[in-house]
Amino acid sequence: MKELTNEAGIEVPAPRADGARGTAGELPPERPEGGRKKRRSKLEIRESRIAFGFISVKLIGFIVFTLIPVAACIIYSFSNMDPQRFPNTLFTYLGNEKFWAGFKQYADLFTHPLYSQIFLRSILNTVLLMFSVPLGMAGGLLLAAVLSQKDLKLKSTFRLLIYLPVVASAVAMGYIWQYLFATEYGLLNQLFGINVNWFSNVHLTRLAIIIKNTWGSLGRTMILYIAGCLSVSDTYYDAAEIDGASRWTKFWKITFPLVTPTTFYLLVMGIIGNLQSYNDSVIFAPGSQGSQTVVWFIWNYGIYQRNYGLAAAASVLLSIVIMALTVLQFKRSNKWVYSV
Amino acid sequence: MRKHLKFISVAVSAALAATAVAGIAACGTKNGGFVDEQGIVHLTFAGRSNDSEEANYEVFINDFMQDNPNYDIQIDWSANESAYMQKINGMGSNLPDLFMLSDDQFIAFAENGLIADYKEFVDMDELDEQVYTYAAEAYCYNTETDLYGWDKDDPNCGFYGYPKDQGPLGLMYNKTLFEDLMEKYNQGKPAQMQISLPSATEPYTFDEFIDVCTKLKGEYDGEFYPCAGYDLDSAIYSNNADYFTPDASQQRITDNNFVQAIEFMQRLYSEGIIAPRGGTTGTDETAFINGRALFYYAGPWKMKDYWKQISFEWDLAPVCVGPAEGAVSTAYVGSMGYCISANSQIKEHAAYLAKYLATYEGSQRSQYRRGQAIPNLRSMAAEFSGNTKGVLSNETPKNRSVWIDVIDGCGQTKTAQDGVTTYVDAVTGKYRPGRFTYSSTWRTYFAQWLDGQGTNGKSVWKGQISARESLNALAPTMQNWLDEMKEIQNS
Amino acid sequence: MKPILIVLCVILAVIAVFIAVYYILKARALREKKRLSAAPAAGDAAEEGANAKKSAADVFRKYDRSFVLALSYTLLALVCITTVFPFIWMLLTSIKTIEEATNTLHVVFFPAEPQWKNYVDVFEKLQLLTGLKNTMIVEIATIPIGTFVSALVAFAFSKMRLRHKTFWLLFIMSGLMVPYASVLLPQYKIYMMAGLTNTLWPLILPSFFGNVSMAFFFIQFMNGIPNEMFEAARIDGCGYFKSFLLIMIPNMWLAVACQVVFGFVGHWNDFFAPSIYLSSNSPSSTLQVRLYTFAQNADKPLLYAGAFITCIPLFIVYLCFQKCFVGSLAITGIKG
Incomplete structure (x- = not known):
């Protein structure tokens, strides 16, 4: 039957040759309440198809660049993959006995006397380096509270300057901070007259990286907190004013709880970002044991030492942690996040 | 749903088709060289070193291209080892025609068939005469027996690379500071108790070294660690010990000689000769360069940097020899070689270029002149040690013969008694241990184990555990590791 | 002092x-x-x-x-x-000399004579121009197509009816949870087999298919645009694609501009992926990799001159497009 649309764009069935009205005028058979509408209009189907066509490009990209590599990575983690020993496509090796290694790579990550130390240390480093997240958030919140005072002048200049490190390239920042922390000629050592080798001591390296990352993240957190602070309605503050609340009380009891969406967002993004930190290991403190993160481990044993099995096992574990964290954060968010 | 099924299937097949097309289309790119219709040989050459060597190589290659105008060579250079190895690893089997590999990397490439055995283009006898024997055989490997060395009767023995250069280590000392402290110490002492400068031909023993360091340390006011760093491999080799048997199948780290060498190193830490590890002060090269230490170890590739960075006078001595029976002063030797890709179409031409780079006098002289290497050729030994041609940019260190002795001494001097080989030199060399195994990652782990990073968590250098106990704890893992690598090698 | x-x-x-x-x-x-x-x-x-x-x-x-x-x-x-x-x-x-920069005895705040020639030397020693060219190639190749595809995807999710929309949305968004480290190795192997390592393709190809976080941002934005305009267009017989082009894009240009700026800065600063696929001195390496290669050198002032030059375009972009970075647009995608 040909589709006809009247001026309103609504489909009507074409008149039949014998003049009968066909199904027009008859009600469709009874459908259960609340069920999906089974009789979708042709228009809807067409729209759905076109929409699907639009997203199919992204779907292809997702399948080819994300799904398939993730599946391959999981397979690698159960194998002895080495691109020199097994240079052809994965499918050809699925039957090869020498290729499969069972859970050996995972076991190696935690129990091999030599690999496990490096892996566990890289986990420790990654976790310790995440201390820059709450520090950066606290600093950002403080700065945002200070900047959101109504009678402060030069606000945009301050904002501009504090946000500067976020825009600069991480590589350039890594090198300039490395110069500041240098043992023999670094500014920090010379200003305080000490001769501390920041990069040979594990704890000092971690401290240096935390300092650098906190400095770099102040701008980003501050900006988001400013937006959050601005969205807190003035009536709350005025009401608190009438009740005689001090500034400190106002901050803690009004501002802080009401910006929890921003806090939550920053916390999640900060943790996930820091879990995947790689730049510091290679730019700021190369060769230092305090800066070797999990992603560095994956790079070192995967790309550099060609031990794909071990690196894939580590990356699968990392992915599980990141996914679990994301899901957990979103699930628990309604407990302590104030939603408008 | 049917319509969607059609769409989904269309989308998925489009994705697969796209991937396949991309794969096929891009498969054509090869790094290999070829000979074109006019007979010009297009060759790709990859190498790595620090930036100044790149300039050198450009000069050599240009000279080569002038002498052989039918060659067109493209150089692909990397500044440091990790970037270079990452690049080479990333090329899969599309390797450049000629590229450099270090001795602890090439065995994996040979086993996996990525580099070519080009012994048919090489005249081994001629090469053996020209360069030191150990250098000539540095990249000869037998994939069947997994042994190094050249045996011209065995067809499986392959020649995988011309030697680029040999990098032996020597004990480096701060002559200015040494003389200073030595004078202070020698005042008022009878002649037989006095200290003299280290000799270029007679190595210290372990005990003598500790003795000299302790005495001179006493003469320095303030906190002072006489030795900025001591090379572990050299200490082990110099005590007639090794990590494993020559075919790398059985570990030998629990042998008495090995333990004794580790104990010597431990004494260096416990008696305050080397600064404690993980401390806040720099305990390495920078300490030596800034004149805060007496001893360090140096290889010829560092000459150029030290000429720029070191302001005092420094010199070389042979590595200390241990008290074990049959021990000679043996330093670690690192090397790199020119290997040819197995997929190369122009192996003969690549071999010709490699031979030029390895044995051409002009390039050897240019390299040692710029302070980057010692010459490969036997004929140039005297010229280098004595600077008879006067081309060295800087005469330091005076005792360059120490380096030559290390290389020279690691040849196999065939005596008249049907091929029994004996080392006749007091100073010899031995290749770095990573060379003998399929993968050299265990080397880092070994150092870290001794440092307390292993599962026992106790550092030998900090005195938390004795050397013997630590090595006994590591021995089973070491054996496991060797077995694993043997298995890969044999498969 | x-x-x-x-x-x-x-x-x-x-x-x-x-x-x-x-x-x-x-x-x-x-x-x-x-x-x-x-x-x-x-x-x-x-x-x-x-x-x-x-x-x-x-x-x-x-x-x-x-x-x-x-x-x-x-x-x-x-x-x-x-x-x-x-x-x-x-x-x-x-602009200091090497000795002034690495002086171990005292701090040199201001150089005796400023070495402005460092800024000229940097272009030939670090080959910054090649790095710049490669970075720009990556930017120009990835941003237009990627933004367009993301906007299209967002349009489909936001303004059109789609069967199992939530399922597809979650399916695609789950890609956000997958870290780059876990797809790195297989992707690297694929590119190695295809011979595409040491070229710029590994950096460009994934962006051809759109960017999930960008799409999400656009979805938020588009939800704020009233639907009546589209229905009017549909009544007038405009196809979906055309209505996307003619109506959505003009209304969205602010958000698109912001995302383009973010994408530009992101690709400019990207170090991890280029350092893996592009070897240090290859003719295809990007700016950040060039800096990294040069860092082994002892010539510190030259390195920092290069680093500064790398940062300058970003500062300019930041100054011009401050609104994008620091406004509420940046966070929620909702106007005002």
Whole structure:
């Protein structure tokens, strides 16, 4: 039957040759309440198809660049993959006995006397380096509270300057901070007259990286907190004013709880970002044991030492942690996040 | 749903088709060289070193291209080892025609068939005469027996690379500071108790070294660690010990000689000769360069940097020899070689270029002149040690013969008694241990184990555990590791 | 100067600034109080009283305000100096000589003679121009197509009806949870087999298919645009694609511009992926990789000159497009 649309764009069935009205005028058979509408209009189907066509490009990209590599990575983690020993496509090796290694790579990550130390240390480093997240958030919140005072002048200049490190390239920042922390000629050592080798001591390296990352993240957190602070309605503050609340009380009891969406967002993004930190290991403190993160481990044993099995096992574990964290954060968010 | 099924299937097949097309289309790119219709040989050459060597190589290659105008060579250079190895690893089997590999990397490439055995283009006898024997055989490997060395009767023995250069280590000392402290110490002492400068031909023993360091340390006011760093491999080799048997199948780290060498190193830490590890002060090269230490170890590739960075006078001595029976002063030797890709179409031409780079006098002289290497050729030994041609940019260190002795001494001097080989030199060399195994990652782990990073968590250098106990704890893992690598090698 | 003296001087300077600002503000507040109490009160006596009380209370608070404001200014100034100082130091170091930059005896703040030629040398020693060219190739190849595809995807999710929409949305968004490290190795292997390592393709190809976070951002934005326009267009017989082009894009250009800027900065600063696929000296390496290659060299001032040059375009972009970075647009994608 040909589709006809009247001026309103609504489909009507074409008149039949014998003049009968066909199904027009008859009600469709009874459908259960609340069920999906089974009789979708042709228009809807067409729209759905076109929409699907639009997203199919992204779907292809997702399948080819994300799904398939993730599946391959999981397979690698159960194998002895080495691109020199097994240079052809994965499918050809699925039957090869020498290729499969069972859970050996995972076991190696935690129990091999030599690999496990490096892996566990890289986990420790990654976790310790995440201390820059709450520090950066606290600093950002403080700065945002200070900047959101109504009678402060030069606000945009301050904002501009504090946000500067976020825009600069991480590589350039890594090198300039490395110069500041240098043992023999670094500014920090010379200003305080000490001769501390920041990069040979594990704890000092971690401290240096935390300092650098906190400095770099102040701008980003501050900006988001400013937006959050601005969205807190003035009536709350005025009401608190009438009740005689001090500034400190106002901050803690009004501002802080009401910006929890921003806090939550920053916390999640900060943790996930820091879990995947790689730049510091290679730019700021190369060769230092305090800066070797999990992603560095994956790079070192995967790309550099060609031990794909071990690196894939580590990356699968990392992915599980990141996914679990994301899901957990979103699930628990309604407990302590104030939603408008 | 049917319509969607059609769409989904269309989308998925489009994705697969796209991937396949991309794969096929891009498969054509090869790094290999070829000979074109006019007979010009297009060759790709990859190498790595620090930036100044790149300039050198450009000069050599240009000279080569002038002498052989039918060659067109493209150089692909990397500044440091990790970037270079990452690049080479990333090329899969599309390797450049000629590229450099270090001795602890090439065995994996040979086993996996990525580099070519080009012994048919090489005249081994001629090469053996020209360069030191150990250098000539540095990249000869037998994939069947997994042994190094050249045996011209065995067809499986392959020649995988011309030697680029040999990098032996020597004990480096701060002559200015040494003389200073030595004078202070020698005042008022009878002649037989006095200290003299280290000799270029007679190595210290372990005990003598500790003795000299302790005495001179006493003469320095303030906190002072006489030795900025001591090379572990050299200490082990110099005590007639090794990590494993020559075919790398059985570990030998629990042998008495090995333990004794580790104990010597431990004494260096416990008696305050080397600064404690993980401390806040720099305990390495920078300490030596800034004149805060007496001893360090140096290889010829560092000459150029030290000429720029070191302001005092420094010199070389042979590595200390241990008290074990049959021990000679043996330093670690690192090397790199020119290997040819197995997929190369122009192996003969690549071999010709490699031979030029390895044995051409002009390039050897240019390299040692710029302070980057010692010459490969036997004929140039005297010229280098004595600077008879006067081309060295800087005469330091005076005792360059120490380096030559290390290389020279690691040849196999065939005596008249049907091929029994004996080392006749007091100073010899031995290749770095990573060379003998399929993968050299265990080397880092070994150092870290001794440092307390292993599962026992106790550092030998900090005195938390004795050397013997630590090595006994590591021995089973070491054996496991060797077995694993043997298995890969044999498969 | 001894380092302790320098530190003491800095602390004293901070305190001095604080006191100065405080007195300036207090003086201003005093003047304000005088002006208010001199102005005649108008209206009701009670109102007047109330007004006077209120203004008095305000002014009283202004005394406290001066203190708090002075404190705030000082704190912000301190933080700003801390933030900007590394950049200034980078600039200063880049014009020193090598000896001045690595002087172990004392700090050289200002070079004796500025080595501006470092900025010229940097282009040939670091081959920054090649790096710049490659970075721009990556940017130009990835941004237009990627943004377009993402916008299309967002349009489909936001404005069109799609069967199992939530399922597809979750399916695609799950890609956000997968870290780059886990797809790195297989992707690397694929590119190795295809012979595409050491080229720019591994950096460009994934962006052809759109970017999930960008799509999400656009979805938020598009949800804020009323649907009536589209329905009107549909009535007039406009196809979906055309309505996307003719209606959606003109309304969205602000969000698109912001995302383009973010994408530009992101690709410019990207180090991980290029450092893996592009070897250091290859003719295809991007700016950040060039910096990394050169860092082994002992010539520090040259390195920092290069680093500074790398940062300058970003600063310019940041200054011009501040709205995108710091406005609420950046966070929620909702206008205003």
